[in-house]
Amino acid sequence: MSRRLLELCLALAVCVPSSHAQSYPPAPPIPGQNVNGMHIYIRAGLKTHAPGLHDYPQFLADWSKVLTEHGAVVDGSYHFPTDEELAHTDVIVFYKGDSGYLTDKQKTTLETYLKRGGGLVGIHDTICGPDPAYFATIFGGAKKHGEVNYTWDAPIPYTIVDKSDPIMQGMTDLTLPDDEAFFSMTWAQNPKIHVLATTVMAATPSAGTHKGEVVPQIWTYEHTLPGGQPARAFVWMQGHKYESFSNPQIQAMLLRGIAWAGKHPVNELVDYKAPPQRKRD
16 A cells, blocks of 8 residues: 555544444433432342342332332442442432442442432441441441341331421331341441331340340431531331332332432422323324
8 A cells, every 4th residue: 555545544534433432412301200300329239038028129120110200310220339320319229238348449439429418318238237337427327247136027116206307297106017127236426316216126036135125217317427518318227028118108208218318308209290291193
């Protein structure tokens, strides 16, 4: 190939855009999605335990739809979210066992998110990990992995401690017939949690001498990491049995807790009414 022809080929290669560099118009809006809604990221995990228990994948599938139907913009995965994924997130909803196992990078990502005021929701054994003292500064309370600090398949009778809290609107003292409660918790001290509901530890073999103890199971936690903005966390410690999510009072409470953690009006998700969709031609 002559030098002149080679130079011409190189010039054409520079002028012609690569197919990988082409820009495309933005994706069309998703029918039924409220594009102006609060942004929620669901951090799920792989299925553990027996059928009907700890069904994190089912939660990701079901609640991505529930939250979208209630006016949220939802993302989620089975991996810890990246900085990019959290850039516009208002609330991370954790439903994954042993979420306290974090790499240094994941801790940095989480703390950066909290310092800008991002919200957290923790469900069931999300709050379990190797360092409960650290995780209690994130969620307000945490439990040590590997210790016997739980009841098994037992009734959970709730006593609503603060019926005036807006998250607990319409909540009555109720009993989940078959779930799991935690005790021997590590609690944040400065600031402390705000208890919304407690339960009495059932007399199960795992409870041992802890039977009869009254332990918080639903709470809120407001805190500020050094150099950051105030952040909020809402925790519901049940969800061992997936059927518990179908309780109407629990569903409404979770929607309010999520909205509260994201610093949105507490009834934003509960009261959302989707506009009528236009018929497609």
